[in-house]
Amino acid sequence: MSNLAFLGFLIPIILLCVIVIAIFLANFKVVPQSNVYIIERLGRYYTTWESGWHVKVPFLDRIEKRISLKEQVIDFAPQPVITKDNVTMQIDTVVFYQVTDAKLFAYGVDRPISAIENLTATTMRNIIGELELDSTLNSRDVINTKITATLDEETDRWGIKVIRVELKNILPPRETQEAMEKQMRAEREKREAIRRAEGEKESQILVAEGEKESAILRAEAERQSAILRAEAEKQSAILRAEGVREQKIREAQGEAEAIQLVQRAYADSLRMLSEADPSAKALQLKGLEAFQKAADGKATKIIIPSELQSLAGLLTAIKEIPSDR
Numbered sequence: 001m002s003n004l005a006f007l008g009f010l011i012p013i014i015l016l017c018v019i020v021i022a023i024f025l026a027n028f029k030v031v032p033q034s035n036v037y038i039i040e041r042l043g044r045y046y047t048t049w050e051s052g053w054h055v056k057v058p059f060l061d062r063i064e065k066r067i068s069l070k071e072q073v074i075d076f077a078p079q080p081v082i083t084k085d086n087v088t089m090q091i092d093t094v095v096f097y098q099v100t101d102a103k104l105f106a107y108g109v110d111r112p113i114s115a116i117e118n119l120t121a122t123t124m125r126n127i128i129g130e131l132e133l134d135s136t137l138n139s140r141d142v143i144n145t146k147i148t149a150t151l152d153e154e155t156d157r158w159g160i161k162v163i164r165v166e167l168k169n170i171l172p173p174r175e176t177q178e179a180m181e182k183q184m185r186a187e188r189e190k191r192e193a194i195r196r197a198e199g200e201k202e203s204q205i206l207v208a209e210g211e212k213e214s215a216i217l218r219a220e221a222e223r224q225s226a227i228l229r230a231e232a233e234k235q236s237a238i239l240r241a242e243g244v245r246e247q248k249i250r251e252a253q254g255e256a257e258a259i260q261l262v263q264r265a266y267a268d269s270l271r272m273l274s275e276a277d278p279s280a281k282a283l284q285l286k287g288l289e290a291f292q293k294a295a296d297g298k299a300t301k302i303i304i305p306s307e308l309q310s311l312a313g314l315l316t317a318i319k320e321i322p323s324d325r
Contacts, residue, residue: 023058024055026058027055027056027057027058027061028053028054028055029049029053029054029055029056029063030052030053030054031049031050031051031052031053031054032051033051034051034068034069034070035051035066035067035068035069036048036049036050036051036066036067036069036102037049037054037063037065037066037067038063038064038065038066038067038102038103038106039056039061039062039063039064040061040062040064041057041060041061042060045064045103045106045107046061048102048103064106065102065105065106067099067102067105067106068099069098069099069102070098071096071097071098071163072096072097072098073094073095073096074094074095074097074113074116074117075092075093075094075168076092076093076094076095076117076120076121077092078090078091078092078169078171079091079092079093079121079124079125081124081125081128081129082125082128082129083128083129083131083132083133083136084129084130084131084132085132085133087133087172087173087176088173089128089133089136089170089171089172089173090169090170090171091124091128091167091168091169091170091171092167092168092169093120093124093147093165093166093167093168094165094166094168095116095120095151095162095165096162096163096164096165096166097116097155097160097161097162097163098160098161098163099159099160099161100159100160100161101159102159103159104157104158104159105158105159105160106159108157108158108159109158112158112160115158116151116155116160116162119150119151119154119155120147120151120165123146123147123150123151124143124147127143127146127147128143131143133172133176136170137170140167140170143167144164144165144166144167147165148162148163148164148165151165
């Protein structure tokens with residue numbers, strides 16, 4: 001009986017210990033890295049658990065919300081937006097955000113993701129409503145910056161930091177897309193025609209430059225040829241002049257030498273005549289021969305020397321020359 005009584009006493013104690021351990025283990029919590037837990041005690045905010053291990057008071061404390069502090073991405077469904085020129089488009093956005101204050105995130109707004117989505121849609125409608133279609137399609141960066149600034153300012157009181165907002169897709173109406181495609185085709189054809197015209201222009205310029213260079217080279221060649229011909233003619237004229245000069249010099253030298261020879265012969269004849277000591281009659285005879293040569297009929301005037309005044313006397317002298325010998 002004593003053993004049974006002991007077992008009857010021991011079993012409730014063991015069960016109590018097991019229950020206590022189970023309760024302790026159930027209330028022992030480990031918060032992962034980059035996460036926080038919002039703890040409420042008796043229905044009111046009590047504390048915020050950061051990463052690490054924690055123990056909550058059973059039956060008094062409860063985990064209200066598990067919040068991740070990592071940067072998160074939300075892809076919102078397309079929203080209808082009307083531009084300033086009354087074109088309705090479907091635009092879907094991607095929002096990058098991060099929780100900076102877990103308490104404000106838990107208690108600042110009900111369904112914060114839905115609040116961000118609605119705030120994004122209204123802000124985007126306000127911004128794009130002031131832009132025309134072309135500006136909307138060409139101003140994504142401006143729209144992203146404006147939406148990001150507005151959301152970041154509005155979500156501060158919710159403990160949320162909006163890092164950036166991106167317009168994922170912009171889908172205009174079908175007829176607008178067809179018009180844009182036609183415009184793009186026309187623009188591409190225009191650019192192609194411009195490039196083709198520029199190519200032809202460049203080709204013509206290159207051909208003209210080539211012809212210009214060829215003409216310049218031809219003109220330069222002709223100029224060089226003319227210069228060479230002129231130089232050759234000049235050299236030829238110089239050589240001809242040199243030849244004529246040499247010829248004249250040689251002719252003058254020949255004439256001078258002939259004159260010298262005649263003068264020398266004449267001097268020799270005078271010397272020989274002087275050495276021969278001719279008589280007066282012989283001298284008169286020589287004078288007569290010279291007079292005959294002078295009066296050969298070519299001269300119009302004849303001057304008779306005084307020594308030949310008497311022709312008869314001269315003839316008599318001629319006749320007497322053989323008799324004296």
